[in-house]
Amino acid sequence: RSSDLWVRAVDAVKLCLDEKDFRAAWNNSLKGQWSIKSIYVVGKSTSSLVNEIGLATQGEDSGNAEKLAEYICNKTSSDSLPLLFPCGSLKRETLPKCLKEKGIPLEGITVYRTTEHPLIQQALSNYFSKQGIPESITFFSPSGIKFCLNVIKQLSGELLDQIKFAAIGPTTADAMVASGLTVSCTAGKPTPHDLAISIRSILQ
Numbered sequence: 001r002s003s004d005l006w007v008r009a010v011d012a013v014k015l016c017l018d019e020k021d022f023r024a025a026w027n028n029s030l031k032g033q034w035s036i037k038s039i040y041v042v043g044k045s046t047s048s049l050v051n052e053i054g055l056a057t058q059g060e061d062s063g064n065a066e067k068l069a070e071y072i073c074n075k076t077s078s079d080s081l082p083l084l085f086p087c088g089s090l091k092r093e094t095l096p097k098c099l100k101e102k103g104i105p106l107e108g109i110t111v112y113r114t115t116e117h118p119l120i121q122q123a124l125s126n127y128f129s130k131q132g133i134p135e136s137i138t139f140f141s142p143s144g145i146k147f148c149l150n151v152i153k154q155l156s157g158e159l160l161d162q163i164k165f166a167a168i169g170p171t172t173a174d175a176m177v178a179s180g181l182t183v184s185c186t187a188g189k190p191t192p193h194d195l196a197i198s199i200r201s202i203l204q
Helices: 010-017 020-035 044-052 065-075 094-101 120-131 142-162 170-178 192-203
Strands: 004-006 038-040 083-088 106-112 136-139 164-167 183-186
Touching: 038 065, 065 094, 083 094, 094 106, 120 142, 136 142, 136 170, 136 192, 142 170, 164 170, 164 192, 170 183, 183 192
Parallel strands: 004 038, 004 083, 083 106, 136 164, 164 183
Antiparallel strands: none
């Protein structure tokens, strides 16, 4: 039992609700129980998905784990029940660490596993063969770097430095730097609009 919910792995919840029996249980009981909880999300995309299953969200303007943790700490006391944290297998410890330092109890549950798409190497190879070296490449997560960067380096060769690399947010930017990339821009907020503005600025 948790006092609040922090959702980023909402897709896992939606997949469960696609099953008829689970959907009935959700509508008849669970939805009402969850709707009285505070549900925290890190961005607007996740917020939209949570809204689709009939729940309201908080914190969607945070943009990163550090700011969301600060937001949660301002809303939650250390003597509350643990927050439920549905997460992926490659989650970073930023949010749990920040909340722990503030004495906010958190219970993490891995609800999905991030793996490499079996056709990613072929897809990248086909793109480079047909389109040549891209002007820019955007990474949306540290896992994207993990699964794609070596292939991109092989396909780009000595021309890698010609590519402008963009990041959706500071966490991804940090992972890019740690992998030896130069980050040309980072979106001010993790939204398509802000990302487009950032990329446009480096390509002009």
